[in-house]
Amino acid sequence: MTPNSSTPTHPALKPTQIGPLGLANRLAVAPMTRVSATPDGVPTQQMADYYSAFARGGFGLVITEGTYTDLRYSQGYLNQPGAVTDAHLAGWRDVVDAVRAERGTIIMQLMHAGALSQGNPYSEEPAGPSAVQPRGTMLSEYGGEGSWHTPIEMSQADIDDAVSGFVHAARQAQAAGFAGVEIHGANGYLLDQFLTDYTNQRTDRYGGHVENRARLMCEVTAAVRAAVPAGFVVGVRLSQTKVNDFEYRWPGGARDAETIFRSLGDTGVDYLHVASEGRDWIETARLDNGDTITALARRVTDLPVVANGGMHRPDQAARVLDDGHADVLAVARGALSNPDLPHRFEAGEEPAGFDDAMLHPMATLDNAEAWTAANA
DSSP states (O other), X not given: OOXXXXXXXXXXXXXXXXXXXXXXXSEEEOOOOOOOSOTTOOOOHHHHHHHHHHHHTTOSEEEEEEEEOOSSSOOOSTTOOBSSSHHHHHHHHHHHHHHHHTTOOEEEEEEOOTTOOSOOTTOSSOEESSSOOOSSBOOGGGTOOSBOOOOEEOOHHHHHHHHHHHHHHHHHHHHHTOSEEEXXXXXXXXXXXXXXXXXXXXXXXXXXXXXXXXXXXXXHHHHHHHHSOTTSEEEEEEEEEETTBTTOOOTTHHHHHHHHHHHHHTTTOSEEEEOOSOSSHHHHTBOXXXXXXXXXXXXXXXXXXXXXXXTTSHHHHHHHHHTTSOSEEEESHHHHHOTTHHHHHHHTOOOOOOOGGGTSSOOOHHHHHHHHHHTO
């Protein structure tokens, strides 16, 4: 369907630029864990079909689920995809080819789970910045059960290995044909664990003040940026909240946010992606100085910023863009229930609602397909 000629174009449908990458519109598929790769982390044809459906539905950008970066400590979940081996690379090439066949653009998210590891066949114990047991319980929709294990404290050699893993995975993504990578520094995973005051009890150069706690995220970003060509996009995703702690906020508020954003901006990163603190984005994204967290990131860095949280709602999407809070909108559950969301925006149609049963009892593609068949 096409809009009436008298109907204004929704701002989310306007083209934009992220670094060297031109996007047909400002709607992106947010990274979502689907735990549907093979046991050894190889992407499947089912995953290629899943990602290409979003490109066919008109999304300007697709960001993959978090993809583990080494064969030691980085894997967080069983059946999570990796970006380490030749088999991983071959599987991801099929995914990229499927998305490109639909004229889509896809970026790989690179993830090290750190202490939040509940399924890692390569290691019997997780590793993190400090030997602090994570809050909350493991995530059942990703196959976990019970309390998190207390991680070992990472040595400098462990940290160096983690940085090298991100670099290798970024080069793998480039070789597979991705347009770029997004470094996962959000949601309580390794880089966020270093940034978070209560999970980082270190007394070396990675601990203490916020500048030190942000150091590893910046080192990873700078190392990845230096290892890939200028035309290959490098982004970073951040959040205050975590999958195991929805209440956490940066203790220094806007002051901490400004320090973190400036430090990342100095690494040569192409964009920042700020994950939601809730679906009522306009309120939950507020900092103590009255700014939204994304507007502050834009002002401090002069970089494109991706906002996430309830962006499938046409009214909220328009407000976020028109009022200068962000440049691109990442959609998660709204994309699952509306893989053709950009076409719906274009036609002026309300998006379909989301049913939690699509992700429960497991957030797998098999479960989603069973739900679709039952509700056809």
